[in-house]
Amino acid sequence: MQTHRLRVAARATTSLASLLLAAFTVHAVEVVDGPTLTMDPNGRTPLAGVVELTTDTPVEAQLTITFGSDTRTVSFPGASQQHFLPVLGLKPDRTYTVDVELVPGGPVGTLFATTAPLPSTFLRSCPVSPLQERKRDTPLLTASVEAAGGRRMP
Secondary structure, eight states, X not given: OHHHHHHHHHHHHHHXXXXXXXXXXXXXXXXXXXXXXXXXXXXXXXXXXXXXXXXXXXXXXXXXXXXXXXXXXXXXXXXXXXXXXXXXXXXXXXXXXXXXXXXXXXXXXXXXXXXXXXXXXXTTTSOOOOHHHHHHHOHHHHHHXXXXXXXOOO
16 A cells, blocks of 8 residues: 555656656747848948847847957847847948847857948038037027127137
């Protein structure tokens, strides 16, 4: 009789252990599509891009963007299956490494973001006045100083 009880207790313990193991077994995240990187996705942002990927289960994503010794990591909280991750803050005429990682799930790929040099006419199309000329020619500043009864600084 006591042997029978031990067998039942052993079976119950084994079944409980199997259930716990099944409950805590981590499902490996599968990338269904991507990752892909599209630079200048709307035709107006040549120094930006978007990374797209689809996973089989909702997860968070993270990008590590590197150029030379400059590395920054951008996390995107909120688990999702469809990921559209902006790549911002790029400078012209460079090639960046973009490492894509899922949390949980780990690394899923490395992409390269290349930005074109600025056009030679870039600065000519955006005239900038020297600061002193702006101060002297700003009617709002002049009116404010005069209204306050003060005198204008040279």
